[in-house]
Amino acid sequence: MTTYTETVAPPTSDQGWFSRGESWLDDKGKGAWIAAMVLGFVFFWPVGLALLFYMIWSKKMFASSCRTRSRGKAWSRHSMSSTGNSAFDAYKHDTLRRLEQEQSDFESFLQRLRDAKDKAEFDDFMDDRAKAAGADGAAKES
Structure with missing residues (x-):
C-alpha cells in the first residue's frame, strides 16, 4: 500500500x-x-x-473602467456589422428596433410613475399645509 x-x-x-x-x-x-x-x-x-x-x-x-468601455464599443461595432445573410440581418434589425421601442416605452412608463409619485407627494404637502392653516385659524379664533 x-x-x-x-x-x-x-x-x-x-x-x-x-x-x-x-x-x-x-x-x-x-x-x-x-x-x-x-x-x-x-x-x-x-x-x-x-x-x-x-x-x-x-x-x-x-484599468477596469477602460476595459468596460472598450467592451461596450466592441459590442456596438459587432451589433451593427453585417453578417452577409440578409434574412438574419433583417431579423436583427427588427429585433433591435423592437428592443429600442420597448426601452423607450419603459422609460416613459417610469417617467409617468415618477410624475404620479411627485404629484401625490405634492398633494399630501398641500393637504397638510391646508390642515395646519385651518388649525392655526381655529386656534386664533378661540
Missing part, C-alpha cells in the same frame, strides 16, 4: 520585494493602491509621487 503525501512548496524567492508588494496590492484591489499612494504622500512625498506615476504608467488606476 502506497501513501501519497502532498507537500506545499514555500513561495519562491525569485520575486523581489517590489514584485511581491505589487502582487499583494493587486490582490487587495484599487483601493489598496490608492491607500498606499496617500500614505506615501503623507510620510514621504516622493514615494507617493512615484506610486502615482507608476499607477498611471501601468494603467492600474484606470
